[in-house]
Amino acid sequence: MKLAVQVKVVPDAVQASALERTLPAVNHAATWVSAVSFERFGLKGGVRVLRRLCYGELKARGFGAQAAQHIIKRVADAYTTLRANIRNGNLGREGSKRRRKAESKPIAFRPHAAHTYDDRCLSWNYDAQTVSIWTLDGRIKNLRFACSPGALKQLAEHRRGESDLVKRDGKWFLVATIDIAEPQVFEPRDWIGVDRGIVNLATTSDGHNYQGRRLGRYRRWQARKRAELQAKRTRSAVQLLKRRARREARHAAHVNHKVSKTVVAVAERTGRGIALEQLQGIRERVTVSRDQRARLSSWPFHQLGAFIAYKARRSGVPYLEVDPAYTSQKCPVPWCGHTARNNRPTRDTFHCRRCGFAGPADVVAGINVRDRAGSAWVFVNRPDPAPV
Numbered sequence: 001m002k003l004a005v006q007v008k009v010v011p012d013a014v015q016a017s018a019l020e021r022t023l024p025a026v027n028h029a030a031t032w033v034s035a036v037s038f039e040r041f042g043l044k045g046g047v048r049v050l051r052r053l054c055y056g057e058l059k060a061r062g063f064g065a066q067a068a069q070h071i072i073k074r075v076a077d078a079y080t081t082l083r084a085n086i087r088n089g090n091l092g093r094e095g096s097k098r099r100r101k102a103e104s105k106p107i108a109f110r111p112h113a114a115h116t117y118d119d120r121c122l123s124w125n126y127d128a129q130t131v132s133i134w135t136l137d138g139r140i141k142n143l144r145f146a147c148s149p150g151a152l153k154q155l156a157e158h159r160r161g162e163s164d165l166v167k168r169d170g171k172w173f174l175v176a177t178i179d180i181a182e183p184q185v186f187e188p189r190d191w192i193g194v195d196r197g198i199v200n201l202a203t204t205s206d207g208h209n210y211q212g213r214r215l216g217r218y219r220r221w222q223a224r225k226r227a228e229l230q231a232k233r234t235r236s237a238v239q240l241l242k243r244r245a246r247r248e249a250r251h252a253a254h255v256n257h258k259v260s261k262t263v264v265a266v267a268e269r270t271g272r273g274i275a276l277e278q279l280q281g282i283r284e285r286v287t288v289s290r291d292q293r294a295r296l297s298s299w300p301f302h303q304l305g306a307f308i309a310y311k312a313r314r315s316g317v318p319y320l321e322v323d324p325a326y327t328s329q330k331c332p333v334p335w336c337g338h339t340a341r342n343n344r345p346t347r348d349t350f351h352c353r354r355c356g357f358a359g360p361a362d363v364v365a366g367i368n369v370r371d372r373a374g375s376a377w378v379f380v381n382r383p384d385p386a387p388v
Contacts, residue, residue, distance in 0.1 A: 001182045001313055005154055007147040009131075009165075009172035011140075016172070018137040023167060024111040025136055026071060029058060031109050033075045038106035043083055047076045062136055066120050074116060078107050114166035114175065122163055122174075126156040131174065133165070145174060154178050169243055183316035188273035188377065191320075193370030194263060194308070195327065195362045196279065196301045199347070202259050203362035205370040206266075210259045215252065222248050252300045260307035264315055273318030275373030276305050277327060277365075322372040332367040333357050 011019060033054045037045030040053070050072045058068035082102060085091050091099040121134040129152070132141045147155075158178035166173050193205035201212040222244060229237040229244075267274050279301055305321075312319040330339040331352040338354035345351060350364040 001180050001310075002160075003154075003178050003180065003310070003314075004175050005147070005151050005159075005178055006173055006175050007145045007151065007155070009174055010144045010146055011172060015140050015143055018135040018140055019133075019165070019167075019172060021137065022135040023115060023165065025061075026063075026067070026115045027109040027111050027113050029061060029063065030071050030075055030115075031106075033058075033072060034078070034106045034108065037075060037079065043079055043086075043103065045076060045079055047073055050076060064121075064134060066118070067134060070116055070118070070121070075107070078109075082107065112167040114164040116162045116164055118162050122165075124155065124159065124176075126152060154180075169246065180314070182313055185316050185318050186271065188271065188318045190270075190272045191275050191318075191370045191373040191377070192263065192267050192270075192272050193275050193366040193368065193373065194277075195365035195369060196277065196304060197362060200362050201255070202263065202304065203360070203366050204263065204266075205363065205366035207360075207363050208266075209360075209362065210262075215255050218251060219248065253303065256300055256304040256307050260304060260311050263308055264311040264317055267312070267317045268315045273320065273373065273377065274308060274312050275320045275322055275369050275376075276308065277324035277369055278321045279305070279324060318377070320373045320376055322369055322376055324369075327368040327372075328361050328365040330364075330368050331355060331357055332364055332371065 009019075033050060036053055037050055041049070051069070054072055055068055058071060059065070063071065086099060086102065091102050093099070117133065123132045125131065128142070129146070130142045130144050132139060133143055134140075155176060155178065158180045159176050160179040161177045163174050163176040166175065191205075195203045197203070197212075198216075199212060200209050201215065202210040225244060226241060229241050263274060266272075309319055311317075326339050328350070329341055329343050331337055331343065331354065333352070333355055336352060336355040336357065338352055340353060343350060343352050344361050346361075348361055349358070350361040351358040
C-alpha cells in the first residue's frame with residue numbers, strides 16, 4: 001500500500017537560494033520540453049523521441065544527466081495522464097470547452113510546481129534528519145528537514161522510490177512515497193453504516209454524529225473574505241485569495257482526517273466493517289437552489305470517503321460501498337421495509353407511515369447502509385458453485 005509522507009525542509013540562506021534558483025529553472029525547462037513535444041507530436045510524444053530532441057539542450061542549460069532525464073520523463077508522464085483523462089471523459093465530451101482548451105495548447109508547469117527526485121539526485125540521512133540534494137549550484141549536503149517521530153519512523157522503514165520537492169506559501173517541503181504491507185482483511189462480525197451529508201458530515205448506524213456546523217461556519221466566513229478580496233481586483237488580493245483557498249482546503253482535510261480516523265478506530269476495535277454510500281456523480285444527479293450550489297460544490301464528501309477507505313485498508317478493516325437509493329426513505333425495521341418519500345417529513349426526522357418507527361433521518365440512513373453491506377458482503381464472498 002503506497003502512501004505519501006510530507007516533511008518540511010529547513011534550509012539556511014545559501015541553501016534556500018540554491019533551491020529557489022533550481023526549482024523554477026527545472027519547471028521552465030519542462031515547459032520548454034512540453035512545447036517541443038506538442039509542436040512535433042501533439043499529445044502523443046514519448047520518452048524516447050523527447051530524449052533525442054531535448055537531452056542535448058537540457059545538458060547545455062546546466063542540468064545534470066539524471067536531472068535532464070527526469071525532466072523529459074516528467075513531461076512524457078504529464079501527456080500520458082492528459083491522454084488518459086481525455087479517453088476516460090474526465091475533461092468532458094468531445095467538443096466541450098474544457099476538452100478543447102486542454103487539447104489546443106501544450107502543458108505548462110508552474111514555476112514552483114513539484115519536481116521529482118530519485119535516489120541518485122536525493123539521499124536521506126534519517127539519524128541526522130538531513131538530505132543531500134542536487135541543485136543547479138551543485139549538490140547540497142546536510143539540508144535539514146523536520147517531521148514528527150512517527151513520520152520519521154515510517155520514512156526509515158518503508159520509504160521507496162522517488163520524492164517530490166515543492167515550495168508552498170514560501171515554505172519548502174519534500175513529499176516521499178512509502179510502501180507498507182497491507183494487513184489481511186478480517187471477517188467482520190457486523191458493519192458500521194456511514195451516511196455522509198452537508199449538515200452532518202458523517203452519521204454512523206451506532207448513532208454517532210459528526211456535525212459539519214463548525215466547518216460550515218468557517219466556509220461561510222472564508223466566502224465573505226473572498227468576496228471582499230475579489231472586490232479589490234489587485235495582484236496582492238489574487239495572491240492572498242490563493243493562499244486562503246489552500247488554507248481552507250487544509251482545514252477541511254484536517255476535519256475529514258479526524259472523522260475518518262475515529263470511524264476506522266471504532267470499527268477495528270469492535271471487529272466490524274465499514275460501509276458507505278456510492279455517491280459518485282451526485283452533483284450531476286442532485287438539483288439544488290442557486291444559493292445552495294456553492295455549498296454543495298464545496299462539500300468534501302469524496303475526500304472523506306477516500307480517507308476512510310485508505311485508513312480501513314491500512315488497518316485491515318473490511319470496506320464496502322453500497323447502492324445509496326432510498327436509504328433515507330426506507331424503514332429499517334426488518335419486517336416492515338416500507339419506502340416512501342413522506343417517511344421523511346423533514347430533513348432531520350424519519351417517521352415510517354406504515355409501522356410508526358421514528359428516529360433521526362441520518363441514523364436511519366446509516367442503518368440501511370449497514371444492512372445493505374451485510375447482504376452485499378455475503379453475496380461477494382459466497383463460495384463458487386461446484387463444477388458439474
